[in-house]
Amino acid sequence: MANLTNLYDVSKCTACRGCMVACKDWNQLPAVIEPFKGNYDTHGGDTNGDTFTVVRFIEGEDPVDGVFWNFLKYQCMHCFYPACMKVCPQGAYSKTEWGATFHDPEKCIGCQYCTYACPFMIPKYRKREDKISKCTLCVDRVEEGLTPACARTCPTGALKFGDREELLAEAEERVKFLQANGFPRATIYGRVELGGLNKLYVLTDSPDKFGLPVDPKVPGQISFWQNWVQPYFGWLIPVALAGSAVSFVTTRILANKNGDHTEGGHE
Amino acid sequence: MQWIPEYKDDVPRVERFNFLSRFTHWGHTVTFLLCLFTGLALFLNNVDWLAAIFGGYHGAGLVHRIAAVIMTIVVVIFVIGNFKVLIAWIKDILRFGMNDIKFLLVFPLEFLGFKVKVPPQTKFNGGEKGNSIVTPTAVIFLILSGYIMWFPAIFPAGLVRLAYPIHDISMVLATMMVCMHGYLGSFHPGSGESFWGMWKGTVREDWAKHHHKTWYDETYGEQSKAE
Numbered sequence: 001m002a003n004l005t006n007l008y009d010v011s012k013c014t015a016c017r018g019c020m021v022a023c024k025d026w027n028q029l030p031a032v033i034e035p036f037k038g039n040y041d042t043h044g045g046d047t048n049g050d051t052f053t054v055v056r057f058i059e060g061e062d063p064v065d066g067v068f069w070n071f072l073k074y075q076c077m078h079c080f081y082p083a084c085m086k087v088c089p090q091g092a093y094s095k096t097e098w099g100a101t102f103h104d105p106e107k108c109i110g111c112q113y114c115t116y117a118c119p120f121m122i123p124k125y126r127k128r129e130d131k132i133s134k135c136t137l138c139v140d141r142v143e144e145g146l147t148p149a150c151a152r153t154c155p156t157g158a159l160k161f162g163d164r165e166e167l168l169a170e171a172e173e174r175v176k177f178l179q180a181n182g183f184p185r186a187t188i189y190g191r192v193e194l195g196g197l198n199k200l201y202v203l204t205d206s207p208d209k210f211g212l213p214v215d216p217k218v219p220g221q222i223s224f225w226q227n228w229v230q231p232y233f234g235w236l237i238p239v240a241l242a243g244s245a246v247s248f249v250t251t252r253i254l255a256n257k258n259g260d261h262t263e264g265g266h267e
Numbered sequence: 268m269q270w271i272p273e274y275k276d277d278v279p280r281v282e283r284f285n286f287l288s289r290f291t292h293w294g295h296t297v298t299f300l301l302c303l304f305t306g307l308a309l310f311l312n313n314v315d316w317l318a319a320i321f322g323g324y325h326g327a328g329l330v331h332r333i334a335a336v337i338m339t340i341v342v343v344i345f346v347i348g349n350f351k352v353l354i355a356w357i358k359d360i361l362r363f364g365m366n367d368i369k370f371l372l373v374f375p376l377e378f379l380g381f382k383v384k385v386p387p388q389t390k391f392n393g394g395e396k397g398n399s400i401v402t403p404t405a406v407i408f409l410i411l412s413g414y415i416m417w418f419p420a421i422f423p424a425g426l427v428r429l430a431y432p433i434h435d436i437s438m439v440l441a442t443m444m445v446c447m448h449g450y451l452g453s454f455h456p457g458s459g460e461s462f463w464g465m466w467k468g469t470v471r472e473d474w475a476k477h478h479h480k481t482w483y484d485e486t487y488g489e490q491s492k493a494e
Contacts, residue, residue, distance in 0.1 A: 225432035244450035251380030
């Protein structure tokens, strides 16, 4: 089955935050009043246990272009090769055949390995349940033939949902158009990052201007842990046990051969 | 077949471990094993039965944390309450020398039950010195990385990520040593008497002379009486 995904075009986004509201509404997430931080950014630019998606407001200054004000819808990237799925000791993560990375709260035990394995630190700990929560790409809607709540509600067409290949072709067209019309650094994000993300972005500038890692990587400690320590290192324990078992037998065989040797010492 | 050497109270015995040493040793044993089996429920795959013993994965997590806190307290009690013993222990480890190397070279044969000639050992022989370094170091790393994993929000993310492999490596090394230590300190015919040293506090005098001659001479032998 073809991958179904979101295409988010920042050049069309007006930062109305309708997607945030639609997400909370569909996923029945409580609306929490966040403290005022002196700018438009409501959630510090990051998701949390009760907020699967946020619109970032990024203010900055470029030495050449002067000040800029960028918006970015931010949520789980639904990686093709999700690190969260790899580290989860409970198998709570799964990939749907159309590309969503789904987290099953029933299996989750709240260990938070996934939070720290994720290059975007997207899975968030929800203390009141002692579980992780994150964007589901509206699995429950898509499986019924609907579009995700965020894409359905977007009034400007910045968010689209559909076949990944078709959306990629559309994104390329759009990037060409943007590059020719005042955004020379316009780019696609999500096509090759981490082997492919099941979320596509059309950015008007380089990813770092939107608070996205230019070359996201699974942290080295996590790779070392998962690829070396977990699969191989534990074998030292059965080796020690087997050595003791061998010794238990041979000491007693040799004791029978050589006479009394079992006095807890060599008299 | 004899499992561990019989405890004999009709022969001369000498003290090897004081009460606080034994209390903290066994307190550590119980909490370590609880932490080990609850932790293995996550480290190994498809061991739902292991978690079920502790009431499922949430129950195992709770037991793991409670045992870990008690273990921390036990370690602190030993360090503070038994400070002199701790210093003596460290000093003994630092005496690692030729006799310990010779011990380690012939030990594999003794381990399998062959009769070998072992040079005189201090309170802790070459193998015990190794265990005295590896296990406490691993446990310290386990405790530190464990609290970091328990409260990741208050630590830098890079440190939390590092804590995961450190916790696993320390667990494997400590468990490997505990397997050998548990076997050698009980069912191994040559060294099984040392079990009574940790259980009742005393070992047979002749065993002490034979296995830890340097320690015996310095503590209970002619040398110490002359001083």
